[in-house]
Amino acid sequence: MKKIEIHEIPIDKIVFDEFQPRQVVRQRELQSLADDINERGLLYPILVLLKKDKYFILDGERRV
Numbered sequence: 359m360k361k362i363e364i365h366e367i368p369i370d371k372i373v374f375d376e377f378q379p380r381q382v383v384r385q386r387e388l389q390s391l392a393d394d395i396n397e398r399g400l401l402y403p404i405l406v407l408l409k410k411d412k413y414f415i416l417d418g419e420r421r422v
Contacts, residue, residue: 371412372412372415373412404417405417
């Protein structure tokens with residue numbers, strides 16, 4: 359079993375997984391998420407998988 363580590367990663371390294379059920383992300387929803395994070399901070403970390411210098415979200419994506 360791999361060790362779980364906590365890291366801050368650049369947002370531009372996070373990509374949508376092609377198998378992600380949500381195929382469309384509206385700019386308004388994304389801006390709402392950014393505003394919430396700026397106002398309240400990140401409430402919990404997301405779980406990502408590193409593949410070829412990109413991070414794919416496994417868990418923790420906001421459900422709108």
